[in-house]
Amino acid sequence: MATEATEIRGPGHRVKRVEDDRFIRGKGNYVDDIKLPGMLHMAILRSPLAHAKINSIDTSKAAAVPGVVAVVTGDLMAQHNLAWMPTLSYDTQAVLATDKVRFQGQEVAAVIAEDPYVAKDALELIEVDYEPLEAIVTPQRALEPDAPVIRDDKEGQAGNAIYHWEAGDKEATDKAFGEADVVVSIDTFYPRCHPAPLETCGCVADINPATGQATIYMTSQAPHVIRTVFALVTGLPEEKIRIVSPDLGGGFGNKVPVYPGYVVATAASLLLGRPVKWIEDRSENLISTGFARDYHMHGELALKKDGTMLGLRTSLLSDNGAFYADAQPTKFKAGLFHIVTGSYDFKAAHVVADGAYTNKAPGGVAYRCSFRVTEASYLIERLVQNAAYELAMDPAQLRLKNFIRADQFPYASATGFVYDSGDYHGAMNLALEKIGYDELLKEQKEARAQGKLYGIGMASFTEVVGAGPHKDYDILGLKMNDGAELRIHPTGKAILKISCQTQGQGHETTFAQIVAGELGIQPEDIKVMHGDTDNTPYGLGTYASRSTPTSGAATAMVARKIRDKARKIAAHLLEVSEEDLEFQGDRFFVKGAPDRAKTIQDVAFAAYTNFPDGMEPGLEGVSYYDPPNLTFPFGTYVVAVEVDPDTGQWEVRRMVAVDDCGVRINPMIVEGQIHGGLTEGYGIAAMQLITFDDGGNCVGSNFMDYLLPTSWETPKFETFATVTPSPHHPIGAKGVGESATVGSPAAYVNAVIDALQHLGIRNIDMPVTSSKVWDAVQAARAGETG
Ligand code: CDP
Numbered sequence: 001m002a003t004e005a006t007e008i009r010g011p012g013h014r015v016k017r018v019e020d021d022r023f024i025r026g027k028g029n030y031v032d033d034i035k036l037p038g039m040l041h042m043a044i045l046r047s048p049l050a051h052a053k054i055n056s057i058d059t060s061k062a063a064a065v066p067g068v069v070a071v072v073t074g075d076l077m078a079q080h081n082l083a084w085m086p087t088l089s090y091d092t093q094a095v096l097a098t099d100k101v102r103f104q105g106q107e108v109a110a111v112i113a114e115d116p117y118v119a120k121d122a123l124e125l126i127e128v129d130y131e132p133l134e135a136i137v138t139p140q141r142a143l144e145p146d147a148p149v150i151r152d153d154k155e156g157q158a159g160n161a162i163y164h165w166e167a168g169d170k171e172a173t174d175k176a177f178g179e180a181d182v183v184v185s186i187d188t189f190y191p192r193c194h195p196a197p198l199e200t201c202g203c204v205a206d207i208n209p210a211t212g213q214a215t216i217y218m219t220s221q222a223p224h225v226i227r228t229v230f231a232l233v234t235g236l237p238e239e240k241i242r243i244v245s246p247d248l249g250g251g252f253g254n255k256v257p258v259y260p261g262y263v264v265a266t267a268a269s270l271l272l273g274r275p276v277k278w279i280e281d282r283s284e285n286l287i288s289t290g291f292a293r294d295y296h297m298h299g300e301l302a303l304k305k306d307g308t309m310l311g312l313r314t315s316l317l318s319d320n321g322a323f324y325a326d327a328q329p330t331k332f333k334a335g336l337f338h339i340v341t342g343s344y345d346f347k348a349a350h351v352v353a354d355g356a357y358t359n360k361a362p363g364g365v366a367y368r369c370s371f372r373v374t375e376a377s378y379l380i381e382r383l384v385q386n387a388a389y390e391l392a393m394d395p396a397q398l399r400l401k402n403f404i405r406a407d408q409f410p411y412a413s414a415t416g417f418v419y420d421s422g423d424y425h426g427a428m429n430l431a432l433e434k435i436g437y438d439e440l441l442k443e444q445k446e447a448r449a450q451g452k453l454y455g456i457g458m459a460s461f462t463e464v465v466g467a468g469p470h471k472d473y474d475i476l477g478l479k480m481n482d483g484a485e486l487r488i489h490p491t492g493k494a495i496l497k498i499s500c501q502t503q504g505q506g507h508e509t510t511f512a513q514i515v516a517g518e519l520g521i522q523p524e525d526i527k528v529m530h531g532d533t534d535n536t537p538y539g540l541g542t543y544a545s546r547s548t549p550t551s552g553a554a555t556a557m558v559a560r561k562i563r564d565k566a567r568k569i570a571a572h573l574l575e576v577s578e579e580d581l582e583f584q585g586d587r588f589f590v591k592g593a594p595d596r597a598k599t600i601q602d603v604a605f606a607a608y609t610n611f612p613d614g615m616e617p618g619l620e621g622v623s624y625y626d627p628p629n630l631t632f633p634f635g636t637y638v639v640a641v642e643v644d645p646d647t648g649q650w651e652v653r654r655m656v657a658v659d660d661c662g663v664r665i666n667p668m669i670v671e672g673q674i675h676g677g678l679t680e681g682y683g684i685a686a687m688q689l690i691t692f693d694d695g696g697n698c699v700g701s702n703f704m705d706y707l708l709p710t711s712w713e714t715p716k717f718e719t720f721a722t723v724t725p726s727p728h729h730p731i732g733a734k735g736v737g738e739s740a741t742v743g744s745p746a747a748y749v750n751a752v753i754d755a756l757q758h759l760g761i762r763n764i765d766m767p768v769t770s771s772k773v774w775d776a777v778q779a780a781r782a783g784e785t786g
Contacts, residue, residue: 006520006522006586008516008517008520008521008585008586009513009516010513010514010516010517010518010523011513011514011517011663011664011665011666011731012663012664012665012667013513013666014666015509015523015666016509017509017669018509018523018524019502019506019508019509022247023247029246029247030199030247030248030249031203031204031217031218031219031246031279032199032202032277032279033246034204034277036204036206036275037275038274038275039274039275039276040069040114040268040272040274040275040276040277041112041114041115041116041118041119041276041277041278042110042112042113042119042261042264042265042268042276042277042278043110043116043122043123043278044107044108044261044264044278044280044284045108045110045111045123045126046105046108046284046287046288047097047105047130049101049104049130049132049135049695049696050101050103050104050135050137050359050692050697051100051101051102051103051133051134051135051136051148051150051359052100052130052131052133053099053100053130053133054097054098054099054100054101054108054128054129054131055129055130055131056127056128057073057075057108057109057128057129058128059071059073059109059126061127062111062122062123062125062126065113065118065121065125066118067113067115067118068111068112068113068118068119068122069114069272069274070112070271071109071110071111071112071122071126072096072109072110072111072112072264072267073096073098073108073109074094074095074096074097074108074109075098077098077264082095082233082234082267083095083096083098084153085233085258085260085263086229086233086476087257087258087323087324087362088225088256088258088325088326088327088475088476089324089325089326089327089328089330089364090324090330090476091162091323091324091325092153092154092323093260093323093325093362094107094153094260094323095107095260095264096109096110096260099152099153100152100153101130102150102151102322102359103288103322103359103360103361104692104696104698105287105288105361105698105701106361107260107261107288108126109123109126109128110264110265110278111123111126116277116279133148134147135359135694135695135696136148136150136357136358136696137358137359137360137692137693137694137696138358139160139296139317139318139319139320139354139355139358140296142160142319142356142358143159143161143317143354143356145159147159147160150357150358150359151323151357160356160357160358161354161355161356161357162318162320162324162354162357163324163333163334163353163355164333164352164353164354165333165334165354165355166351166352166353167350167351167416168338168349168351168414168415168416169349169350169414172311172347172348172350172414173311173312173313173348173349173350173414175311175348176302176310176346176348177300177302177310177313179302179304180302180304180310181303181304181305182302182304182305182387182390182391183301183302183303184300184301184303184383184387185298185299185300185383186297186299186379186382186383186386186762186763187296187298187763188297188299188378188379188382188765189295189296189297189765190294190295190297190374190379190766191294191690191691191765191766191767192291192292192294192319192360192689192691193293193367193683193684193688193689194254194286194289194291194292194367194688194690194700194706195251195252195253195254195292195365195367195368196252196254196286196703196706197248197249197250197251197252197254197285197503198249198250199219199248199249200219200279200281200282200284200285200289201219201255201259201280201285201289202218202219202261202277202278202279202280203216203217203218203219203261203262203266203277203278204265204275204276204277204278205262205265205266205268205269205270205275205278206269206276207266207269207273211240212236212240213240213242214230214236214240214241214242214269214270215242215244216230216242216244216262217244217245217246218243218245218262219245219248219251219255220243220245220256220501220541221245221251221255221501221503221541222256222501222541222542222543223244223245223501223531223533223541224243224536224538224539224540224541225476225541226243226258227533228476228478229258230258230266233263234266234267241533242533242534243533244531244532244533245530245531248501248502248503248504248531249503250503250504251501251503251504251542252367252368253290253292253327253366253367253368253369253543254285254289254290254365254367255503256365256366256541256543257289257290257325257365259289261280262278264278265277265278282703283701283702286690286698286700286701286702286706287361287698288361290327290361290362290364290365290367291360291361291363291364291365291690292364292365292366292367292374293367293374294318294319294320294321294364295317295318295319295372295375296316296317296318297314297315297375297378297379298314298315298316299313299314299340299379299380299382299383300312300313300314300383301383301384301387303387303391305391307391307393307397307398307401307402308401309345309346309387310346310347310348311346311349311350312340312341312348312349312350312383312414313349314349314350314352314379315351315352315354316337316351316352316353316354316375317354318334318353318354318355318356318364319358319360320355320356320357320358320362320364321357321358321359321360321362321363321364322357322358322359322361322362323357323362324357324362324364325362325363325364326363326364326365327365327366327475328366328371328372328475329371329467329468329472329473329474329475329480330474330477331472331473331474332371333353334351334353334355335364335366335370335371336370336371336372336373336376336464336467337351337353337371337372337375337376338351338376338415338416338417339370339373339377339413339415339417339462339463339464340376340377340380340415341380341413341415342376342377342380342381342384342460342461343399343403343404343424343460343461343462344380344384344403344404345402345403345404345405345411346413346414347414348414349413349414349415351415359696360692360696360698361698366738368676368677368680368738368740368741368742369544369738369741369742370463370464370465370467370544370545370742371467371544373463373738374741374745377459377461377462377463377743378746378749381458381459381460381743381746381747381750382746382750382763384399384402385457385750385753385754386753386763389757389762395457395458395750395754396428396432396437396458399428400425400429403424403425403428403460404419404422404424405425406422406424406425406426406724409421409422410629410727417464417630418629419462420629420630420631420726420727420734421632421662421724421725421726421727422462422632422660422724423660423722423724424460424634426660426722426724427460427634427636427658427659427722428460428636428658430636430658430720430722431458431636431637431638431656431657431658431720432638434656434658434718434720435638435640435654435718437456437638440456440640440654441456444456444640447642451645452642453643453644453645453755453756453777454640454641454642454643454755455640455642455643455650455750455751455752455753455754455756455757456638456639456751457638457639457641457746457748457751457753457754458637458638458639458747459637459743459744459747460634460635460636460637460743461634461635461637461739461742461743461746462632462633462634463545463632463633463634463738463739463742463743464630464632465544465545465546465549465630465631465632465633465734465735466545466546466548466549466550466627466630466631466729466734467480467544467546467550468480468546468627468630469626469628469629469630470626478540479540479626480540480546480550481625481626481627482498482499482539482540482546482547482550482551482554482624483499483536483537483538483551483554483624483625484496484497484498484499484511484537484551484554484555484558484622484623484625485497485498485536485537485558485620485621485622486515486558486559486562486622487619487620488519488562488600488607488620489604490604490607490608490609491601491605492521492525492599492600492601492602492603492604492605493526494515494519494521494525494526495526495527495528495529496511496512496515496526496527496528496555497528497529497530497535497536498511498528498529498536498537498547498551498554498555499530499536499537499538499539499541499551500530500539500541500547500551501530501531501541501542502530502547503542505542505547505737506666506669506672507530507542508528508530509523509528509666509669510548510552510665510666510669511528511551511552511555512524512526512527512528513665514555514556514559514665514731515555515559517556517731518556518559518560518563519559519563519566519586519600520583520585520586520587520599520600521600521601537554537622537624538624539624544735544738545633545735545736545737545739546735547735548665548733548734548736548737549627549630549631549729549733549734549735550625550627551625552665552729552731552733553625553627553729553731554623554624554625556730556731557625557730558621558622558623560730561621561623562619562620562621563583565607565615565619565621566588566600566603566604566607566619567583568612569603569606569607569612569615569619570588570598570602571588572606572610572612573598573602573606573610574588574590576596586600586601587600587602588603603619604619607619627728627729629728631662631726631728631729631733631735632726632734633660633661633734633735633736633739634659635657635659635660635739636658636743637656637657637658637678637740637744637747638654638655638656638747639652639654639655639656639744639747639748639750639751640652640654640655641653641748641751641752641754641755642755643755643756643773644770645777647770647774648769648770648772648773648774648775648777649770649773650686650751650752650755650768650773652682652715652716652748655678655715655716655717655718655747656719656720657674657678657717657718657719657740657743657744658719658720658721658722659674659719659720659736659739659740660722660723660724660734661734661736661739662723662724662725662726662729662732662733662734663723663725663731663733664721664723664733665731670721670736671719673737673740674719674736674739674740675717675719675740676740677737677738677739677740677741677742677744678717678719678740678741678744679709679714680709680740681740681741681742681743681745681747681748682744683709684741684745684766685744685745685748685749685767685768686709686713686748686767686768686769687707687709687713687767688700688706688707689706689766689767690706745766748768749764749766749768752764752768756773756776756780759776759784760783761776761777761780
């Protein structure tokens with residue numbers, strides 16, 4: 001046997017993504033690739049109006065079309081007690097409308113046919129008599145006393161308010177403001193945007209009439225939760241429900257909620273005894289499925305003249321659409337928005353949050369962010385940037401002066417989080433060094449002297465991910481814990497089954513690397529399975545960068561459990577006591593005698609062939625992880641832009657991103673995640689908007705109106721890392737999937753505002769389009785001359 005330990009490509013290695021082999025060959029297996037014998041196709045009729053009473057629905061003409069097998073309405077669903085379903089935020093949502101439609105695009109009826117085109121064509125023959133009602137398109141209007149009540153289906157619902165929620169300490173914050181020399185405030189709107197995964201949502205529901213077995217292939221980021229919700233909603237026994245999420249073409253939070261299409265297709269399969277496929281088109285996805293953001297925010301920052309931050313006050317009004325369906329931990333009505341104190345050492349802070357129903361699609365999903373952290377991060381970083389102008393301080397210096405210091409961790413924030421670890425000064429100093437901040441300031445001065453509009457913006461964010469500890473974190477009562485099951489085969493190859501669900505993040509590669517690091521089995525010898533509730537351990541799924549902090553931790557733990565047993569077997573094989581063994585790389589060896597060794601493969605074989613008397617054979621285990629705390633990735637982004645004063649167009653000159661997600665399992669995948677997030681952040685800052693006209697018609701329901709950044713307009717990113725391990729995570733990793741979208745919009749906008757701040761411009765709401773910039777510049781100049 002070789003005495004040299006082999007180099008194992010565990011955490012820290014840039015292992016190529018194993019999943020890409022099938023993706024680049026066009027061999028992925030998406031829901032729409034699934035074709036079952038006898039399969040029917042479903043299409044959904046959606047409301048053209050945002051708010052209207054339904055007087056009647058006539059389906060007779062549609063039902064008569066050759067090839068149509070059934071037409072389903074809310075009344076039919078009601079006969080089976082399925083016209084309404086619970087949302088993930090303890091509200092109810094119409095599956096198919098019975099009484100009223102409450103947003104444009106709402107599901108009204110469904111046609112099931114032998115052919116998808118017949119199903120779609122037949123929709124046009126369904127006659128619905130609508131009686132239009134006033135459409136409410138802003139939460140401000142929704143809360144006016146004379147606004148019509150959107151949710152008149154709910155007993156005791158008097159107006160359109162959904163919740164009122166507070167965090168922090170009002171009294172202490174008022175006191176801090178009393179001591180302030182300067183108070184800086186901002187009103188800003190983080191507009192509605194959409195995750196827009198390339199693959200839209202859909203399912204194939206297959207209920208076997210003979211056995212009652214329900215197999216539902218579904219675009220879900222959280223298949224286990226969906227199984228439980230389905231059992232509760234439909235009354236089907238949970239062991240007979242199998243949810244399979246095959247390859248997903250992106251999710252970004254959009255594929256967390258339960259959509260009516262899933263429920264109707266399942267009910268139709270149950271009633272018709274045949275598999276039913278439903279795949280939505282692009283406009284259906286953009287107009288009716290989980291949107292993100294839509295927060296109207298007010299922030300006030302209290303400071304001393306020298307720049308010391310004293311207190312923070314924020315209030316927000318959330319536009320939740322017609323059904324409160326935010327996919328977020330139950331306890332926190334506005335998600336984790338109270339991370340709004342960011343990276344700064346505030347003695348006091350107070351957050352007030354209100355939510356309102358409007359005639360828009362529901363959602364509020366964690367679109368490339370932990371729950372509502374993008375909004376929080378944006379608000380604090382816009383405020384801090386404006387405070388620098390108010391105090392005539394350098395924005396970097398103002399931040400450095402107020403950052404929580406590395407020696408203050410674990411740090412209890414004024415709104416109730418305990419940050420695990422951080423080195424904010426380290427991240428910002430690296431970003432400043434990499435962009436050459438001093439040089440850039442000189443360049444800016446020269447550019448300005450020539451009349452150019454040149455801006456430098458920055459944002460230092462603290463993300464909060466890995467929900468979460470069972471005491472505070474649940475969705476519909478289900479604690480937000482995750483699992484991993486690991487089985488080592490006799491030849492030393494392994495299969496890892498995880499509770500989270502990959503949508504392109506590369507879990508099949510990185511989770512294998514975690515096992516590799518713990519057990520010394522090369523990642524290519526470990527198959528990673530996910531997305532099949534019959535064959536993976538329970539867990540709450542993948543969103544909000546929680547996979548690595550939860551299921552990733554469970555993976556390390558189960559591997560360690562197996563290593564403990566492997567040690568006993570190795571001791572037996574080497575005829576020494578366990579205490580005499582050390583583990584390194586891929587093998588156990590006798591302390592001081594490295595040539596007396598057994599590899600993990602030797603041990604795995606022995607686990608089935610030559611194990612000690614009295615030991616249970618086999619080498620496998622399962623672990624569930626209940627994190628003791630969340631993890632808090634962080635970073636600093638610095639952006640330089642030039643604004644064209646004649647057109648308002650702005651162009652990114654430099655973009656430097658420093659991210660810290662603790663130990664990087666696969667630095668290449670992490671960089672990919674950050675590039676993706678920075679691109680999405682740029683899209684949000686520069687061009688993306690789902691909006692509505694006064695009648696509640698959705699503007700932005702196709703890719704001509706809702707703009708995704710392409711390689712043409714996306715800036716070049718320069719990415720760097722610092723590494724501050726999480727002290728409680730088994731391998732010191734923090735999540736990263738969402739950080740860049742959380743942190744970067746403020747950096748882009750701050751850069752544009754910096755270019756214009758000498759004109760007195762302090763805010764332009766996203767998306768910061770050239771026309772808005774041009775308007776702001778014209779208005780400022782008119783003000784100057786007028
Ligand atoms: O929940 P989600 O997978 O979207 O987010 P994540 O846990 O932050 O992970 C995103 C991807 O980056 C996964 O493939 C992770 O395993 C990988 N990652 C990593 O390699 N190192 C980290 N410290 C964090 C994430």
